[in-house]
Amino acid sequence: MSDGRLAGRVAVVVGGGHRGAGPGGVTGIGFATATTFARHGARVAVVDADAEAAERTVAAVVAEGGEALALVADATDDDQVRAAVAAVVAAFGAVDVVHTNIGGTALGSVEDMALHAWRASFALNLDTVFLAAKHTLPHLAVRGGSLITMSSVASIRSTGYPYPGYAAAKAAVNQLTRTLAVEYAGRGVRANAILAGLIDTPLVYRQLAGGSEAATRADRAARSPTGAMGAAQDVADAALFLASDESRYITGVLLPVDGGLHVRAC
Numbered sequence: 001m002s003d004g005r006l007a008g009r010v011a012v013v014v015g016g017g018h019r020g021a022g023p024g025g026v027t028g029i030g031f032a033t034a035t036t037f038a039r040h041g042a043r044v045a046v047v048d049a050d051a052e053a054a055e056r057t058v059a060a061v062v063a064e065g066g067e068a069l070a071l072v073a074d075a076t077d078d079d080q081v082r083a084a085v086a087a088v089v090a091a092f093g094a095v096d097v098v099h100t101n102i103g104g105t106a107l108g109s110v111e112d113m114a115l116h117a118w119r120a121s122f123a124l125n126l127d128t129v130f131l132a133a134k135h136t137l138p139h140l141a142v143r144g145g146s147l148i149t150m151s152s153v154a155s156i157r158s159t160g161y162p163y164p165g166y167a168a169a170k171a172a173v174n175q176l177t178r179t180l181a182v183e184y185a186g187r188g189v190r191a192n193a194i195l196a197g198l199i200d201t202p203l204v205y206r207q208l209a210g211g212s213e214a215a216t217r218a219d220r221a222a223r224s225p226t227g228a229m230g231a232a233q234d235v236a237d238a239a240l241f242l243a244s245d246e247s248r249y250i251t252g253v254l255l256p257v258d259g260g261l262h263v264r265a266c
């Protein structure tokens with residue numbers, strides 16, 4: 001139920017589409033975040049390369065009585081991101097909250113990884129954040145705002161998965177976020193990163209599954225200090241806090257949402 005925490009705000013979720021539920025009906029973090037922002041009063045722009053995925057999220061928001069706009073863009077493309085942000089401002093008149101959700105892993109060692117795969121990992125995980133920030137910061141600075149970047153515990157410690165490009169790109173996301181926090185603090189824009197741990201999303205079964213769904217779930221549960229994966233909603237709730245005025249004096253933070261995974265040594 002809405003408490004109006006984001007009433008009057010315009011939120012942009014880059015990679016907020018819903019490509020279909022995973023095992024057990026789990027959804028992505030982008031979908032959970034977009035619907036949570038809307039539930040708390042924000043008008044939400046869902047930017048996604050997959051038009052149907054974006055429309056699914058918008059339909060879910062509208063079904064709950066919210067307002068949302070689907071925009072199709074490849075978030076690694078400068079011109080397309082610029083155009084998408086311009087379309088948000090044309091439709092909603094402002095940008096107050098930006099959540100950069102896009103990211104993904106490519107498994108393999110550095111020795112096995114081709115240079116184009118390394119660069120693709122940086123394009124997906126880092127360029128998307130750079131471009132979203134580049135084109136929204138002028139708008140966020142108009143009346144103050146919140147930039148939330150999706151990082152991973154893999155940016156600060158080994159999670160046991162071999163994805164060096166992902167880990168390095170997410171570490172760069174962290175420092176880009178912290179740099180922006182300082183640069184824009186005087187202009188009323190906060191920038192914080194969420195370091196997600198082992199979250200139960202469809203992405204996990206697409207990108208990390210070596211065996212059955214049940215085996216993937218059990219393996220990830222065993223890796224978590226709590227004995228269970230987190231839910232996309234756990235991340236969305238953290239994003240809601242970082243988007244809202246309750247976090248108005250918090251910027252430059254790398255916030256783990258991981259059931260304590262970042263603390264554990266083994």
Ligand SMILES: NC(=O)c1ccc[n+]([C@@H]2O[C@H](COP(=O)([O-])OP(=O)(O)OC[C@H]3O[C@@H](n4cnc5c(N)ncnc54)[C@H](O)[C@@H]3O)[C@@H](O)[C@H]2O)c1
Binds near residue numbers: 029030076150199
């Ligand atoms: N699930 C986990 O355990 C976990 C752990 C740590 C971090 N994360 C991070 O969470 C984020 C993923 O969240 P999710 O589960 O919602 O993923 P998701 O795959 O469900 O959603 C990503 C969306 O981004 C869109 N997309 C992909 N590439 C795009 C591009 N170039 N341009 C525009 N749209 C594009 C997809 O169509 C999709 O709708 C990533 O940043 C990931 O690294 C997840």
